Amino acid sequence: MEYRLDRNVHSLLDPRTKLLLLFTSSVFVVGNAGEKQMIVFYWILVYLPVFLLFIEKEWKAGFVAIAVYIGSFYAQLALRHDLTALESALALMLYIITKILPTVILARYIVKTTKVSEFLAAMNRLHVTDKLTIPVSVIFRFFPTVVEEAKSINDAMRMRGIEMGAKKATEAVEYRMVPLIASCSIIGEELSAAAMTRGLDVGKKRSCIWNIRFGLFDFIIIALCLSCFIWWGIGRFFI
Amino acid sequence: MPELLYLVGDRKVFYMIVFDNVSFQYTKEQESLKNIALTINEGEVVLVCGPSGCGKSTLVRCVNGLIPHFYQGRMTGCVTVSGTDASKTTLRKLSKHVGTVFQNPRSQFFNVDTTSELAFGCENFGLLPEDIEQRINSVVNRHDLGKLMDRSIFKLSGGEKQKIACASIAVEPVDIVILDEPSANLDYTGICELQRMIEGWIEDHKTILIAEHRISYLFPYITRALLMNNGEIIKEFTAKEIRSLSEDELQGLGLRAERMQDPTDVKLTADNKKSNGDKMILLNMTYSYKGEKPVFNIPQMEIPMGEIIGITGANGAGKSTFLRCLCGMERSCKAMLKIGNELWNNKMRRRKIYMVMQDVNHQLFTDSVLEEVMISQEAEDKTEALDILETLDLKEYADRHPLSLSGGQKQRVAVASAIASGRSIILFDEPTSGLDYSHMLQVSELLKKLRDNGKTVIIVTHDIELIQNACTVVIPFMQYTTETQKESEV
Numbered sequence: 001m002e003y004r005l006d007r008n009v010h011s012l013l014d015p016r017t018k019l020l021l022l023f024t025s026s027v028f029v030v031g032n033a034g035e036k037q038m039i040v041f042y043w044i045l046v047y048l049p050v051f052l053l054f055i056e057k058e059w060k061a062g063f064v065a066i067a068v069y070i071g072s073f074y075a076q077l078a079l080r081h082d083l084t085a086l087e088s089a090l091a092l093m094l095y096i097i098t099k100i101l102p103t104v105i106l107a108r109y110i111v112k113t114t115k116v117s118e119f120l121a122a123m124n125r126l127h128v129t130d131k132l133t134i135p136v137s138v139i140f141r142f143f144p145t146v147v148e149e150a151k152s153i154n155d156a157m158r159m160r161g162i163e164m165g166a167k168k169a170t171e172a173v174e175y176r177m178v179p180l181i182a183s184c185s186i187i188g189e190e191l192s193a194a195a196m197t198r199g200l201d202v203g204k205k206r207s208c209i210w211n212i213r214f215g216l217f218d219f220i221i222i223a224l225c226l227s228c229f230i231w232w233g234i235g236r237f238f239i
Numbered sequence: 240m241p242e243l244l245y246l247v248g249d250r251k252v253f254y255m256i257v258f259d260n261v262s263f264q265y266t267k268e269q270e271s272l273k274n275i276a277l278t279i280n281e282g283e284v285v286l287v288c289g290p291s292g293c294g295k296s297t298l299v300r301c302v303n304g305l306i307p308h309f310y311q312g313r314m315t316g317c318v319t320v321s322g323t324d325a326s327k328t329t330l331r332k333l334s335k336h337v338g339t340v341f342q343n344p345r346s347q348f349f350n351v352d353t354t355s356e357l358a359f360g361c362e363n364f365g366l367l368p369e370d371i372e373q374r375i376n377s378v379v380n381r382h383d384l385g386k387l388m389d390r391s392i393f394k395l396s397g398g399e400k401q402k403i404a405c406a407s408i409a410v411e412p413v414d415i416v417i418l419d420e421p422s423a424n425l426d427y428t429g430i431c432e433l434q435r436m437i438e439g440w441i442e443d444h445k446t447i448l449i450a451e452h453r454i455s456y457l458f459p460y461i462t463r464a465l466l467m468n469n470g471e472i473i474k475e476f477t478a479k480e481i482r483s484l485s486e487d488e489l490q491g492l493g494l495r496a497e498r499m500q501d502p503t504d505v506k507l508t509a510d511n512k513k514s515n516g517d518k519m520i521l522l523n524m525t526y527s528y529k530g531e532k533p534v535f536n537i538p539q540m541e542i543p544m545g546e547i548i549g550i551t552g553a554n555g556a557g558k559s560t561f562l563r564c565l566c567g568m569e570r571s572c573k574a575m576l577k578i579g580n581e582l583w584n585n586k587m588r589r590r591k592i593y594m595v596m597q598d599v600n601h602q603l604f605t606d607s608v609l610e611e612v613m614i615s616q617e618a619e620d621k622t623e624a625l626d627i628l629e630t631l632d633l634k635e636y637a638d639r640h641p642l643s644l645s646g647g648q649k650q651r652v653a654v655a656s657a658i659a660s661g662r663s664i665i666l667f668d669e670p671t672s673g674l675d676y677s678h679m680l681q682v683s684e685l686l687k688k689l690r691d692n693g694k695t696v697i698i699v700t701h702d703i704e705l706i707q708n709a710c711t712v713v714i715p716f717m718q719y720t721t722e723t724q725k726e727s728e729v
Contacts, residue, residue: 003385005372117355117362141349144393155568156602159594175604182642183600190346197303199334199363209358209368
């Protein structure tokens with residue numbers, strides 16, 4: 001069967017929309033800006049990332065995320081009064097999870113669904129310098145590599161009997177980091193050498209085979225993000 | 240424009256690559272290239288061969304511009320590529336003429352999906368998206384890569400990655416193709432596919448430069464071969480001359496002599512002292528990726544004890560996964576291993592079987608070689624640890640950091656800690672990938688030494704010379720791969 005490249009394959013959202021959403025989520029969910037006044041937007045922004053995961057058919061990750069979120073939310077509500085030192089440390093940790101988890105899931109969604117080339121093209125259209133975007137795209141590329149390396153190292157440690165709860169448990173963290181850093185730095189160097197022999201350089205015009213443009217969902221999300229900021233502005237300066 | 244050389248009919252032929260008395264040093268102490276003088280014409284296919292560390296990779300780095308633009312060092316002389324002085328231009332300009340396929344496919348992809356990777360070079364040059372689309376379609380259809388498109392790079396096997404790496408260079412409009420040890424991670428079928436790629440480039444009149452020590456698969460294509468040692472070109476062969484060399488002569492030059500053949504028909508030459516005939520029996524091993532059909536299914540496999548067992552099979556057949564299941568690292572695999580009257584489950588196998596991984600860097604954790612050996616011991620015993628290091632010629636490195644050693648030394652450190660752990664079954668995943676002849680022999684000797692000490696050694700490999708030299712038993716893995724897997728290989 002003859003292969004034909006389809007240049008219109010892309011995820012639901014444009015990379016620019018995704019970044020705007022990430023920024024909005026950071027301000028209002030992690031930063032908790034506007035507090036009580038923003039409560040409706042707050043809950044939309046908390047559950048939107050999971051909705052995006054479901055659209056990408058990541059059912060398991062989505063349900064796990066919801067379970068963890070709801071679990072820690074009610075647990076930290078229960079741990080409000082008369083706490084021991086240990087309980088208050090736990091309550092703090094759970095509170096941090098409820099604040100950070102939605103944005104972490106959103107970031108994971110963005111890394112998984114955005115092609116490097118799309119990202120570079122979208123940033124270029126926003127006139128962001130590639131001195132910034134190329135390093136950021138390398139970091140994108142590096143996440144899965146680090147995870148893959150960490151898994152192999154973890155396997156090696158289990159095989160050699162160095163595990164949490166077994167002998168040398170305290171050194172286990174250090175033993176993990178040294179080979180991870182060593183192999184990531186080797187891969188990083190080889191990766192940049194390979195990318196440069198294929199003509200990647202800053203300050204040069206590059207093209208992108210993927211057709212990127214705004215669709216209906218982009219406008220909905222952009223409208224949502226803008227309303228967040230406008231409503232917040234109204235609350236701060238007029239009421 | 241490159242300098243005009245001569246006319247063939249209406250076609251002009253040029254000097255593509257000219258080395259004018261080039262020397263290069265990475266560090267002050269050692270000269271990696273010495274007075275290289277070399278001219279390569281347009282359309283030639285040149286093999287650069289020689290043992291590890293002979294300077295062949297350094298030589299090809301001078302052509303793609305990584306030397307001097309990426310790897311710093313002291314360079315004298317001048318390399319002219321496609322008519323321009325490589326040291327006076329930029330990597331980006333050179334990259335329009337030269338495409339490189341590197342040895343290690345895991346680190347040469349900038350994109351996460353395969354389709355973008357094919358487009359990457361052309362996008363960097365700012366070609367029109369419509370043109371790139373056309374180029375990709377033609378390369379994919381020519382080499383029948385449709386099945387590999389729109390996939391995640393991280394879900395591909397080593398051989399598939401190498402195919403994508405070659406295809407992504409084929410999409411670019413370059414004149415010169417450089418292959419730096421492209422076969423290091425490939426099996427027999429992988430090499431056959433690499434040959435198709437090379438044939439395609441030859442049809443398109445590309446100039447090809449290949450650094451390799453497994454050479455026989457290149458014989459049909461090369462116009463000449465350069466033999467290097469200690470940074471010098473010591474001999475130049477015509478294609479006919481190198482083809483007529485015998486296996487012994489090639490091995491004497493530090494080269495891999497193996498003829499292309501299916502690993503299942505290999506004849507074993509290792510002297511087969513009779514072991515006592517004990518067997519362990521592997522029961523009910525099956526493995527499948529999440530939500531997919533099983534990759535392999537082993538109802539029962541008899542593994543002789545005290546032997547060196549080679550497990551052979553195609554790239555992507557699941558051999559490495561088999562080793563991971565065998566030493567109990569895959570939680571979803573519920574196999575049992577029967578030894579005498581004992582039945583070992585996953586957890587017990589993790590305690591009783593040692594695996595030397597393909598990338599040894601992943602299993603060396605500590606600050607010193609000695610400590611590396613001592614953490615494997617049941618009770619730390621310094622004298623015993625030093626004895627083990629002595630037998631593996633590692634005693635002088637006892638205080639060195641394991642990650643500062645050479646590849647072969649690291650592998651021996653891993654073996655030392657395997658011995659220290661007192662486990663009687665040791666697994667090796669591709670212990671000789673990318674090694675030249677003499678290093679392969681060293682590994683082979685090491686395996687025999689382990690066997691003499693009563694260990695059972697199981698290796699997964701497609702290195703035919705290693706199988707011939709070391710293995711006493713071969714188990715073809717093909718018989719256990721499931722039907723779906725076989726179909727996808729065809």
